[in-house]
Amino acid sequence: MSSLQDYLLLSSLLFSIGLAGVLIRRNAILVLIGIELMLNAANLNFIAFWRFGPNPSALTGIMFALFSISVAAAEAAVGLAIILAAYRHSKTTDLDRMNSLKG
Amino acid sequence: MTASFMILALLTVAGMAAAMGLRNAVHCVLALTVGFAGVAALYLQLGAQFVGLTQIMVYVGAVAILAVFAIMMTHSPEPVKQPAFSSQWFVGGIVAASVFAVLAWAIHSNAAFTQGLPPQPEVTVHQIGDALMHHFVLQLEIMGLLLTAALIGAVVIAMGHEEEMK
Amino acid sequence: MTHLAQLAQELDQIFVLAAHWLLSYLPAALQPLCSAILSVAAIIIVFATLFALTTWLERKGLGRMQNRYGPNRVGPFGMLQPIADGVKSLTKEDIVPITADHAVHFLAPVLLVTASFMDYAVLPIGRNMVLVNLNAGVLFFFAIGSMMELAVFMAGWSSRSKYTLLGAMRAIAQMISYEVPLVLASIVVIMQAGSLSTVSIVNMQATYSGIWPHWFVFTPWGFAGFVLFMVAATAESNRSPFDLPEGESEIIAGYYTEYSGFKFALFFLGEYIGMFATSGMAITLFLGGWSAPFSFLTWVPSYVWFFAKLLAIISVFIWIRGTLPRLRMDQLMNLAWEFMLPMTLLNLLTAGIWHFMPAGSSRWLVCSTMVVVPCILLSRGLKHRKKFQVRTYHYSE
Amino acid sequence: MVGEGILKGMAETARNFFGSFVSKDRLTTVQYPEERELQIEAARDFPFLVYDGADWQQGMRCVACQICEKECPPKCIFIEKSKDKKPDANGKPQFYPAVFNIDISVCMSCQICVEVCPFDAIKMNVDYNLSTDDRFAGLLLNKQRLSKSNDYYRKIHPTEATAVDARLAEERARQKAKAKSAAEAKAAAEARLTTTAVQPASGEPR
Numbered sequence: 001m002s003s004l005q006d007y008l009l010l011s012s013l014l015f016s017i018g019l020a021g022v023l024i025r026r027n028a029i030l031v032l033i034g035i036e037l038m039l040n041a042a043n044l045n046f047i048a049f050w051r052f053g054p055n056p057s058a059l060t061g062i063m064f065a066l067f068s069i070s071v072a073a074a075e076a077a078v079g080l081a082i083i084l085a086a087y088r089h090s091k092t093t094d095l096d097r098m099n100s101l102k103g
Numbered sequence: 104m105t106a107s108f109m110i111l112a113l114l115t116v117a118g119m120a121a122a123m124g125l126r127n128a129v130h131c132v133l134a135l136t137v138g139f140a141g142v143a144a145l146y147l148q149l150g151a152q153f154v155g156l157t158q159i160m161v162y163v164g165a166v167a168i169l170a171v172f173a174i175m176m177t178h179s180p181e182p183v184k185q186p187a188f189s190s191q192w193f194v195g196g197i198v199a200a201s202v203f204a205v206l207a208w209a210i211h212s213n214a215a216f217t218q219g220l221p222p223q224p225e226v227t228v229h230q231i232g233d234a235l236m237h238h239f240v241l242q243l244e245i246m247g248l249l250l251t252a253a254l255i256g257a258v259v260i261a262m263g264h265e266e267e268m269k
Numbered sequence: 270m271t272h273l274a275q276l277a278q279e280l281d282q283i284f285v286l287a288a289h290w291l292l293s294y295l296p297a298a299l300q301p302l303c304s305a306i307l308s309v310a311a312i313i314i315v316f317a318t319l320f321a322l323t324t325w326l327e328r329k330g331l332g333r334m335q336n337r338y339g340p341n342r343v344g345p346f347g348m349l350q351p352i353a354d355g356v357k358s359l360t361k362e363d364i365v366p367i368t369a370d371h372a373v374h375f376l377a378p379v380l381l382v383t384a385s386f387m388d389y390a391v392l393p394i395g396r397n398m399v400l401v402n403l404n405a406g407v408l409f410f411f412a413i414g415s416m417m418e419l420a421v422f423m424a425g426w427s428s429r430s431k432y433t434l435l436g437a438m439r440a441i442a443q444m445i446s447y448e449v450p451l452v453l454a455s456i457v458v459i460m461q462a463g464s465l466s467t468v469s470i471v472n473m474q475a476t477y478s479g480i481w482p483h484w485f486v487f488t489p490w491g492f493a494g495f496v497l498f499m500v501a502a503t504a505e506s507n508r509s510p511f512d513l514p515e516g517e518s519e520i521i522a523g524y525y526t527e528y529s530g531f532k533f534a535l536f537f538l539g540e541y542i543g544m545f546a547t548s549g550m551a552i553t554l555f556l557g558g559w560s561a562p563f564s565f566l567t568w569v570p571s572y573v574w575f576f577a578k579l580l581a582i583i584s585v586f587i588w589i590r591g592t593l594p595r596l597r598m599d600q601l602m603n604l605a606w607e608f609m610l611p612m613t614l615l616n617l618l619t620a621g622i623w624h625f626m627p628a629g630s631s632r633w634l635v636c637s638t639m640v641v642v643p644c645i646l647l648s649r650g651l652k653h654r655k656k657f658q659v660r661t662y663h664y665s666e
Numbered sequence: 667m668v669g670e671g672i673l674k675g676m677a678e679t680a681r682n683f684f685g686s687f688v689s690k691d692r693l694t695t696v697q698y699p700e701e702r703e704l705q706i707e708a709a710r711d712f713p714f715l716v717y718d719g720a721d722w723q724q725g726m727r728c729v730a731c732q733i734c735e736k737e738c739p740p741k742c743i744f745i746e747k748s749k750d751k752k753p754d755a756n757g758k759p760q761f762y763p764a765v766f767n768i769d770i771s772v773c774m775s776c777q778i779c780v781e782v783c784p785f786d787a788i789k790m791n792v793d794y795n796l797s798t799d800d801r802f803a804g805l806l807l808n809k810q811r812l813s814k815s816n817d818y819y820r821k822i823h824p825t826e827a828t829a830v831d832a833r834l835a836e837e838r839a840r841q842k843a844k845a846k847s848a849a850e851a852k853a854a855a856e857a858r859l860t861t862t863a864v865q866p867a868s869g870e871p872r
Contacts, residue, residue, distance in 0.1 A: 002108040008210045016203035021123030023195025051149045056224035074253035076166045080173040081261035087177040156408045164415025228465045334679045336692045592679045
């Protein structure tokens with residue numbers, strides 16, 4: 001049977017992959033997706049802790065994961081809308097070229 | 104470590120890594136859905152059926168499609184010959200690798216995490232609904248408010264100005 | 270009399286008993302796996318056969334509505350036509366555009382067919398005849414249904430053709446827009462049944478007062494929900510009059526323009542299987558699943574009722590296809606957001622009021638009024654709005 | 667109210683659905699291989715070559731003048747002129763087509779070849795059962811496959827064929843008369859030359 005450690009290792013690996021994506025990708029949309037990856041890793045942690053925790057019938061892990069998924073969905077919608085607005089302004093989604101703060 | 108966990112973990116990591124590593128943005132999103140589905144399968148394996156199915160519905164059905172739409176709408180017509188990664192990619196790589204190293208060390212050194220799986224708790228949708236309606240009702244309302252605000256905000260931001268449309 | 274009743278019950282459970290009998294010859298360790306394989310194989314065979322039957326029925330029915338014979342050459346009454354079509358599509362050359370993204374181009378029909386077959390996992394097609402009784406069965410159904418959009422996008426994007434991309438974008442926009450009323454229309458049933466499990470939803474409807482069953486369609490909110498669900502289901506499965514994604518006169522065949530041979534047939538199969546699945550879900554939620562329409566007909570095996578209802582809904586689909594012309598894109602979107610969405614939300618409210626009012630004729634009166642009057646007002650208001658008639662072209666200026 | 671028109675339309679299709687089972691008059695389909703609709707006389711699809719008499723090689727009207735080959739817009743006709751001359755139906759020595767091919771996968775049925783032919787040798791056929799499993803050789807009609815008798819032509823286009831026959835008969839009669847008069851004049855001249863002339867054959871209509 002797999003232990004809590006395996007799930008935590010997996011989720012930390014996913015988190016690192018997401019972090020690497022956020023730090024090194026140039027495309028703003030993929031950076032946003034990297035943030036989603038990190039949120040997913042956190043959700044996996046919540047579910048794993050709920051399952052292996054002392055009091056699974058309290059459902060707190062599940063609730064936190066559900067709310068987290070909802071927040072992530074809202075964040076994705078707003079984030080992509082911001083990227084679209086930025087693209088309309090600067091005609092690029094390349095973060096290295098979005099280097100001007102002038103309105 | 105069971106075989107099913109190994110397969111799912113490999114699938115998830117491969118999908119997520121491909122999502123962050125591939126050149127073509129659309130391929131990235133398609134790989135990402137594999138990763139999301141893998142995470143959903145892990146939730147199902149852990150007995151969180153409702154969360155797993157919500158994960159598929161929200162991430163595969165909505166977020167991935169949204170990302171794909173955003174990519175299509177911001178697609179530059181000429182083929183991009185620039186590198187897919189930022190100029191300071193090695194800095195980012197080092198940071199991510201060190202974060203993973205620290206986390207892995209912390210997890211590995213804690214003996215409390217090596218305990219086996221406790222018996223499967225019986226979680227019905229009914230219980231989740233009860234909890235949402237009684238214990239977590241304030242959070243639920245705040246979430247509804249947040250989602251409404253996000254919906255309106257996203258529409259307003261993405262809509263742009265009337266003059267720009269013409 | 271008891272002897273007859275026992276016979277009817279055995280006939281009802283004949284497939285379940287046969288499966289148990291078959292599995293009893295296997296070692297105990299293999300039994301769960303083999304049981305799953307057996308059920309999956311049965312579902313695939315039955316619904317693939319139903320697909321073949323439906324293509325034949327559709328071509329015959331549409332032919333008769335247009336005063337033609339329909340296929341009548343292959344076999345008696347042309348009944349072997351689907352087999353001929355299958356052989357044809359299997360032997361055809363499989364053309365992949367040279368610029369296409371080959372891996373994604375190949376995966377799209379596979380994903381579509383897989384996703385549409387996965388929908389059947391939670392549909393109870395008879396008493397004790399369901400693949401898995403998931404606790405969140407309805408949620409599973411909609412989650413899997415949302416995967417089809419991804420397959421459609423993959424097909425449209427990977428073909429590298431403007432028609433496929435336009436078709437895919439149309440299809441995704443339409444499927445996302447109509448998924449909202451589809452889910453909202455089914456929520457009324459979940460509210461009333463208090464469960465997301467398809468099996469318990471059906472069990473709840475399979476009771477009778479007098480000779481009448483307690484199907485959810487026989488309530489004001491249930492009827493409105495059923496109609497809204499069916500309209501949204503028609504749009505979800507890209508059937509006429511909502512078949513804009515594959516509008517032949519505008520964009521050739523939409524997202525599967527660049528597919529040929531067997532992959533094209535897979536798309537066709539996936540679309541029909543998806544349609545059956547949504548119809549099956551409508552039957553499960555509103556039409557009492559496998560339960561008999563009258564209490565004195567309960568001796569007829571349960572799966573017979575399920576398939577009879579399914580065929581009836583398919584016939585209505587064909588009938589509608591033979592009648593209605595295709596909508597325009599703006600009409601389609603307006604219908605979803607300006608008519609369907611308010612009506613489903615109102616229906617939710619109606620179902621809530623129904624739940625808390627005491628049973629009796631006053632409950633019927635109030636709830637019926639709450640559904641019918643806004644429907645009439647809304648449709649009249651939308652009809653008289655000038656915006657529907659005048660079209661402006663932003664890009665011609 | 668939304669739905670009224672939809673219901674009306676559905677009633678209409680239902681009426682047609684059941685009506686097509688009740689009355690056969692509604693069904694407009696012709697069950698093709700067994701039943702066939704009568705073709706109108708002016709129907710046409712691809713050209714064929716007309717021959718007189720019984721033997722297709724002997725009675726070929728075509729003299730390989732190659733006008734049709736030059737006029738054909740999609741250039742689907744290929745003619746190779748013969749080196750020698752053979753007597754035609756009238757017994758007059760003429761060139762004949764050694765090769766006459768029409769690629770009906772290219773032909774567009776415009777009938778220009780028919781209109782330019784001075785010998786009424788090429789006409790339009792009505793045979794549409796031309797499907798084949800060999801799309802190159804099967805659709806390239808050679809001289810033998812193109813040749814059809816004048817009787818066949820008379821059968822498929824009666825009015826047109828009668829007019830053509832009358833014209834040809836008149837022309838032939840004229841030629842015959844011309845030949846006859848020429849022969850008679852020749853004979854008379856010879857007679858005049860050899861013996862003393864008695865009576866010249868005059869008064870023959872020219």
